[in-house]
Amino acid sequence: MGAESVTIPSVLIGTLNGTTQTREFTKDGAHAMYRIIGADGQQYGPVSADQMRQWIAEGRINAQTMALRAGDTQWQPVSAFPELVNASPHAQHNVETSKPAVQKFNIFAILGLVAGCISFVGSPASFCCFCIGILSPLVGVVGIVLSIIGLVQINQNSATQKGKGLAIGGLLVSILAVLISIAYFIFLIKVGELNSL
Numbered sequence: 342m343g344a345e346s347v348t349i350p351s352v353l354i355g356t357l358n359g360t361t362q363t364r365e366f367t368k369d370g371a372h373a374m375y376r377i378i379g380a381d382g383q384q385y386g387p388v389s390a391d392q393m394r395q396w397i398a399e400g401r402i403n404a405q406t407m408a409l410r411a412g413d414t415q416w417q418p419v420s421a422f423p424e425l426v427n428a429s430p431h432a433q434h435n436v437e438t439s440k441p442a443v444q445k446f447n448i449f450a451i452l453g454l455v456a457g458c459i460s461f462v463g464s465p466a467s468f469c470c471f472c473i474g475i476l477s478p479l480v481g482v483v484g485i486v487l488s489i490i491g492l493v494q495i496n497q498n499s500a501t502q503k504g505k506g507l508a509i510g511g512l513l514v515s516i517l518a519v520l521i522s523i524a525y526f527i528f529l530i531k532v533g534e535l536n537s538l
Contacts, residue, residue: 373389374387374388374389374410375388375389375390375393375408375409375411375422377406377407377408377409387411390424393408394425404418404426405418405419405420407419410422444502445501446504448491449487449508450487450491450495450505450507450511451504452491452511453486453488453507453511453512454508454510454514455484455511457485457488457513457514457518458514459480459484460477460480460515460519460522461518463476463480464481464521464525477521478518478519478522478523481516481518481519482515484512484514484518487511488509488511491508491511492505492508495508
């Protein structure tokens with residue numbers, strides 16, 4: 342089964358007696374050429390398999406970098422090309438270890454939910470104790486701020502952070518707790534007005 346030959350006229354290998362020299366590159370052989378989509382979304386290439394392996398070794402591209410081999414019609418991750426990752430143990434190690442970052446829960450989302458729950462639980466108690474009545478809305482405001490910070494950070498770093506549901510839950514519970522505390526203070530004001538009559 343012979344390799345399909347693909348001519349890439351844009352690849353210049355030198356000049357001989359004033360004549361531009363190009364080379365035919367095979368789709369499946371050692372002379373295949375590749376294009377990649379960089380982290381900036383731009384296309385680069387064509388480059389040789391050797392250049393691709395060098396970029397892998399340098400960490401400039403990884404297993405998820407999208408590449409298009411000459412003659413192919415579909416972009417694929419670099420890890421789909423065995424000729425790139427199997428030829429060099431160092432390159433194979435770099436591609437195998439270049440896994441997506443593990444998502445971790447955003448600490449502000451967690452703290453926002455905790456503050457919101459504390460404030461919410463303290464809201465009914467504020468009807469019995471004036472000190473709790475003062476602290477509950479303050480903790481609720483802290484919960485709102487922490488939850489908003491968490492949401493912003495998660496939206497900016499969605500590849501490495503998770504917990505959007507926690508942040509939204511913390512925001513809603515904190516808002517509800519603050520509203521209950523406001524209702525409590527309005528109630529106190531009205532009771533005070535009635536007593537003064």
